[in-house]
Amino acid sequence: MTDLIRLTIAEARDEMKKGAFSSVELTDAYLAAIEAANPAINAYVKVTADKAREMAKASDARRAGGTAGALEGIPLGVKDLYATEGVHTQACSHVLDGFEPRYESTVTANLWADGAVMLGKLNMDEFAMGSSNETSYYGPVINPWRAEGSNANLVPGGSSGGSAAAVAALMCAGATATDTGGSIRQPAAFTGTVGIKPTYGRCSRWGIAAFASSLDQAGPIARDVRDAAILLGSMASVDDKDTTSVDLPVPDYEAALGGSVKGLKIGIPREYRVEGMPAEIEALWQQGIAWLRDAGAEIVDIELPHTKYALPAYYIVAPAEASSNLARYDGVRYGLRVPGKDIADMYEKTRAEGFGQEVKRRIMIGTYVLSAGYYDAYYLRAQKVRTLIKRDFELAFEAGVDAILTPATPSSAFAVGDEDLASDPVKMYLNDIFTVTVNMAGLPGIAVPAGLDPKGLPLGLQLIGRPFEEETLFKTAHVIEQAAGRFEPKRWW
Amino acid sequence: MSVDLATVKRVAHLARIAVTDEEAARMEGELNTILGFVEHLSEVNVDGVEPMTSVTPMAMKKRADVVTDGSKAEDIVANAPESTDNFFVVPKVVE
Numbered sequence: 001m002t003d004l005i006r007l008t009i010a011e012a013r014d015e016m017k018k019g020a021f022s023s024v025e026l027t028d029a030y031l032a033a034i035e036a037a038n039p040a041i042n043a044y045v046k047v048t049a050d051k052a053r054e055m056a057k058a059s060d061a062r063r064a065g066g067t068a069g070a071l072e073g074i075p076l077g078v079k080d081l082y083a084t085e086g087v088h089t090q091a092c093s094h095v096l097d098g099f100e101p102r103y104e105s106t107v108t109a110n111l112w113a114d115g116a117v118m119l120g121k122l123n124m125d126e127f128a129m130g131s132s133n134e135t136s137y138y139g140p141v142i143n144p145w146r147a148e149g150s151n152a153n154l155v156p157g158g159s160s161g162g163s164a165a166a167v168a169a170l171m172c173a174g175a176t177a178t179d180t181g182g183s184i185r186q187p188a189a190f191t192g193t194v195g196i197k198p199t200y201g202r203c204s205r206w207g208i209a210a211f212a213s214s215l216d217q218a219g220p221i222a223r224d225v226r227d228a229a230i231l232l233g234s235m236a237s238v239d240d241k242d243t244t245s246v247d248l249p250v251p252d253y254e255a256a257l258g259g260s261v262k263g264l265k266i267g268i269p270r271e272y273r274v275e276g277m278p279a280e281i282e283a284l285w286q287q288g289i290a291w292l293r294d295a296g297a298e299i300v301d302i303e304l305p306h307t308k309y310a311l312p313a314y315y316i317v318a319p320a321e322a323s324s325n326l327a328r329y330d331g332v333r334y335g336l337r338v339p340g341k342d343i344a345d346m347y348e349k350t351r352a353e354g355f356g357q358e359v360k361r362r363i364m365i366g367t368y369v370l371s372a373g374y375y376d377a378y379y380l381r382a383q384k385v386r387t388l389i390k391r392d393f394e395l396a397f398e399a400g401v402d403a404i405l406t407p408a409t410p411s412s413a414f415a416v417g418d419e420d421l422a423s424d425p426v427k428m429y430l431n432d433i434f435t436v437t438v439n440m441a442g443l444p445g446i447a448v449p450a451g452l453d454p455k456g457l458p459l460g461l462q463l464i465g466r467p468f469e470e471e472t473l474f475k476t477a478h479v480i481e482q483a484a485g486r487f488e489p490k491r492w493w
Numbered sequence: 494m495s496v497d498l499a500t501v502k503r504v505a506h507l508a509r510i511a512v513t514d515e516e517a518a519r520m521e522g523e524l525n526t527i528l529g530f531v532e533h534l535s536e537v538n539v540d541g542v543e544p545m546t547s548v549t550p551m552a553m554k555k556r557a558d559v560v561t562d563g564s565k566a567e568d569i570v571a572n573a574p575e576s577t578d579n580f581f582v583v584p585k586v587v588e
Contacts, residue, residue, distance in 0.1 A: 098572070100572065200549055201548070243555075244549070246549060309533060312531040313531075313534060316531050323508060331574060333569075333572070333573055334572035334573065337575070339584075340584070342584055342586070351508075352510050352511035361523055364505065367507050368524070371507065377494070378531070383545050385537050387544060424526065426530045
């Protein structure tokens with residue numbers, strides 16, 4: 001049965017179509033893999049084995065009846081940020097203790113409507129605030145990758161660390177994730193998986209716990225580019241329940257794969273060559289450029305002059321929106337309640353006990369920058385800088401650039417409990433330096449594995465596209481994947 | 494700009510998060526590190542620049558002004574820490 005979990009979504013789909021095995025068999029193989037690996041990896045915070053078997057059985061019945069959806073019988077993991085009806089949904093926070101929503105998020109509803117099977121809920125940084133999955137109330141996720149000759153535990157990145165680790169360790173066929181500043185692409189890069197943050201408005205945010213509403217987007221983490229394309233095709237939709245959901249039909253992303261990149265103009269932004277960047281990241285970038293040039297793409301140097309202001313602007317906009325969004329966790333309607341001497345005391349005690357340190361830090365920053373007398377100096381200025389960041393990209397696209405190639409992260413995965421990073425929040429924030437610009441401008445971005453560093457750890461490249469041109473990203477990322485090959489961790493768990 | 498201990502406590506109260514003196518002191522340092530980092534934005538010339546208010550250039554979708562949902566009081570209070578007769582129960586707020 002262990003062979004079944006090695007199949008990609010596309011392979012499992014095609015095999016089940018031929019009747020080689022059932023969804024029940026595939027689901028059982030994944031549940032066994034989770035049981036074996038989760039004690040070491042901690043990717044799942046809740047395994048829904050009974051529900052998974054029921055869904056798989058229903059899927060097999062549908063297939064027997066001649067109606068199979070695009071993801072018929074494919075077992076998936078779901079990030080704990082997504083509301084799943086009657087199932088643990090806590091954004092990996094203590095403040096949502098015991099929360100089991102009476103509704104289903106639009107994205108997961110789309111997956112189930114296409115026949116997919118839910119294996120359980122995946123670990124993440126609390127409320128998606130973190131770049132290492134260490135802020136989770138359920139403890140850190142351990143990266144299935146280890147440095148050559150080392151037993152040290154590494155982080156899988158964050159905030160979608162559980163999604164990335166589960167995909168890399170073959171504990172699900174694919175996973176849902178979300179990305180506010182790099183939370184899909186950075187963990188994908190750290191685990192040798194593929195992650196795409198689509199254009200803002202492509203996936204409905206309805207039923208996904210809100211962190212920073214103008215930046216949050218749902219997307220998949222998958223084993224290869226084809227699987228990411230298949231998953232996004234099911235996750236994306238036009239949804240009346242999200243006023244920022246864009247009225248555009250969802251294309252057949254998988255059909256874009258295999259297309260030629262001949263004549264495609266790929267921009268290389270000089271501003272992404274940051275001080276202190278390791279030589280292997282620069283080498284990987286040059287390798288990516290060479291692969292695309294060999295495939296017939298035209299490489300052009302571009303300027304994105306406001307790049308260095310994206311992260312500081314993000315750390316105003318995102319906390320400001322978070323402080324507002326997280327005001328709802330007050331111990332009244334759901335989750336944890338800590339009694340107090342009056343209602344204000346109850347609010348304060350509930351939130352003090354319910355939120356972890358990083359979440360509190362961001363709520364405090366957000367409250368401060370929105371408070372009387374500071375709004376113009378911080379929030380308004382940051383939103384103006386955001387306009388400038390977006391304009392940088394628009395000018396590049398107007399000049400004919402089809403996609404932009406950059407490194408995905410400034411380093412490979414780091415150690416769990418890294419003291420240097422823990423002591424300075426800003427150092428941790430710098431992990432998102434290459435990914436955050438994309439959220440600020442609302443553009444699509446994909447991270448694709450491109451090589452290993454000298455320690456044997458995976459590194460990724462990022463492609464940034466024009467709004468709603470995810471097909472260009474899939475096509476180009478596929479060319480990189482064909483050249484680089486795929487990367488799998490050695491099984492130690 | 495930077496925050497002092499009194500400001501940290503005031504902001505914590507605005508955010509309805511109880512903090513001990515020890516926590517407030519630690520937060521003062523952390524918040525000032527972050528505020529020092531975002532200070533870089535003051536270098537940018539933003540004269541005449543419109544603040545971004547919409548990520549994608551589109552008019553916000555509006556739905557018809559009709560009732561499409563409701564009659565789910567039990568669902569709504571289902572996760573409440575305390576409820577009676579489909580009302581949320583909170584500590585007394587009016588003497």
